[in-house]
Structures are given as structure tokens and as C-alpha cells.
Amino acid sequence: MRVGLIGIGQAGASVVDKFAEEGYETLAINYSLSDLNSCTHIQNKHLLIGSEGVGKDRSLATSLMQMNWEKTVEVVKEQFSQTSTKLIFVVFSTGGGTGSGVASIFLDLLNSELEDKVVVAVPILPHKSESAISHMNTLECIRELSEVDVCILPIDNNKSSSVNKLSLYKEVNESFFTTLNQIITQTSLTSPYSNLDQTDLIKLFSTVGWSSIAQLNLANMNGQVNLSEESIVDQISSSNGIFMSVNESKIIRLGLTFYGQESLMNLVNTSSILNKFSNHPLDIFEGWYPNLSQGYLRLIYTGLSFDTERLGKIEGKTISDSETLENVLNQSHKVNVKSQVNLNKPNKQRKALSSILEKYKK
Structure with a gap:
């Protein structure tokens, strides 16, 4: 069984890039070309049109998808066309703009169009230190995802013990890769007692x-x-x-x-x-x-x-x-100065040239 992964937005693609390094079928999707170029191992990348990034504006990302969905679904179908590819994990951040705004409609479309494959959503929940906008976007994204008929496996950045973002992202990316890779690999094992095989795993993630x-x-x-x-x-x-x-x-x-x-x-x-x-x-x-x-x-x-x-x-x-x-x-940005300081320089008194020269005579 082959497993595919799609990373939407910068956060999703960053996670999926690790899988690409290890030989998995992968695809990165983003409005930002610079973010796509930052993925060093993902070979297949799809640039959404309409804006060079959306700056955490999920409503903009959603509206722009109207001119992108047909081509995007076509790209996914082509990338994961092999019948042996049974599971596709779609990874994205709930707190950003692209992933949060695009994921629900994208998952709904794929779930309808890819009848022979199981699509699994992997939303990344924000760390408590992230901005108010990230948490607002997350609430909207969670609400929308709950209406999509797919299995949803959330990664929670708040579970990380790391104190800085670089360590946090590295820890989460490595942990998710290790866990999913072990699960997939284990389905090929045999046992005299009982096996959780590929069909069982597909059934689990189709829930x-x-x-x-x-x-x-x-x-x-x-x-x-x-x-x-x-x-x-x-x-x-x-x-x-x-x-x-x-x-x-x-x-x-x-x-x-x-x-x-x-x-x-x-x-x-x-x-x-x-x-x-x-x-x-x-x-x-x-x-x-x-x-x-x-x-x-x-x-x-x-x-x-x-x-x-x-x-x-x-x-x-x-x-x-x-x-x-x-x-x-709601606070005014105007600055009220209570005291005034006279910063005007005193007027120069022009001296006669002869008096200056006289000063230096010996």
C-alpha cells in the first residue's frame, strides 16, 4: 500500500517535507511561491493563483479558491493516480491563512472526487503563545471541518514541551513522521496471534x-x-x-x-x-x-x-x-505633548570679516 501526503500552506508543507525526504509521495500547495520554494525535498508543488500569500486572512484564501479548485483537484488526481495509493493525509495549520481557509473546501472536494482513496485531515492546532488571529482562525476552521465527512487527526502544538518555535516545529514534525511511518510499516508485519493489516488501517482512517x-x-x-x-x-x-x-x-x-x-x-x-x-x-x-x-x-x-x-x-x-x-x-494613537521646548537655534550674528582676521594677527 502506498500512502500520499499533501501539505497546504507553509506549516503543512513543512511537515510533509520530512515525508518527501524519506521517499513518500508528496505534494505542496500554497499561494506563496517563496513558501513553496522553502520545501527542499518536495518535488511536486502547486501554486494557487490570485495572491502572493494571504497573510493569515482565511476568508481571502477561501474566496480565491473559487478560481483554483478545478485545477487543484486535477493536480491531485494526477499526482496520486496509482491505484496502490489508498491513503492520502492532508496536513495544514488551523491558525494561518492558506491552510485554514482552503482545507475544508479542499477536503470536501477530494473526498467526493477520489472515490477509490481515503482522505484524512491532519489539522495543526496552535500553541497557546500564538496570536489572537491564529486562535480565531482555528475556531472557524474547526467548525468547518466538523461538517466534512472525513477522518480528522489533529496535531496539537500545545502538547510540545519546547520553549521556542524552531524546536517546537522540529519536535512536532519528527514525532508525526515517526508515528505515522511506524504505523504504516507495521501493517506489513505478520504474527501468529493477530495482525492489524492494511485493510484494517484503511477502515480505521475511513471513519x-x-x-x-x-x-x-x-x-x-x-x-x-x-x-x-x-x-x-x-x-x-x-x-x-x-x-x-x-x-x-x-x-x-x-x-x-x-x-x-x-x-x-x-x-x-x-x-x-x-x-x-x-x-x-x-x-x-x-x-x-x-x-x-x-x-x-x-x-x-x-x-x-x-x-x-x-x-x-x-x-x-x-x-x-x-x-x-x-x-x-480603541485607544487613540495621537500624542499629546504637555510641555513645549524651544528648539530654535539662536540667530547667528554675522561678524565683519576684518574683525575675524584681526583676531589672528600676531
């Missing part, structure tokens, strides 16, 4: 709604905590890494893989993991792969609701920043 991924290395945990079914379930709740936290109000499908020692395998109980949800999933896909030294547990949740706590933080940040900015913007 409409929000999704998340949790990962635990039980081999590293062993000895640090008293491993048990209960402790593993407790740790899973905080093991989403860069992905959105799980809303436990509902779940449609679950993918579970364990790659590791059989002694640790015996501590992983699927029923216990699912007890925190309000319902039992429609499908459970499992892969159990014995290994003498590892202990890697991964969970893919699909068909979720959006994380209500995270949504509240985005809304709170937007309201708080909006009120502050409104007060600032």
Missing part, C-alpha cells in the same frame, strides 16, 4: 469524525512503575504525545497494536482500555507482535468527538485576547 493516537513503551516503564492492567490504563490517558487528547464520550473504531515481550503483552487488556468510553466500538482491529526486547503499545482511536477541554482553551484564549485587543485598538 468520519475526530481521532487520536496514544503510545506507550511498556519496556521503558517496567521497573519505574508497578506495571499492571490498571496502571497501564491510567498511563494511556496521558500518552497522546503531539495528538489531541481523547474525548471519552464516544468511539466508533479502535486500532490496537502491541510489539514486544509476551510477559508484557499479558498485561494489556483491551476491555479495560475501552471501559473509560461511554460505548463499545463498532470495530476493534488488533495486532499482537511478539518481540524479545520491546514493549511498544499503540492505540488509534477514530470516530471521536472533539476534545471539549481543548476547545474551551481555544475559545477562552480567543475571548481574552479579543477583549484586550479591542481596548487597545
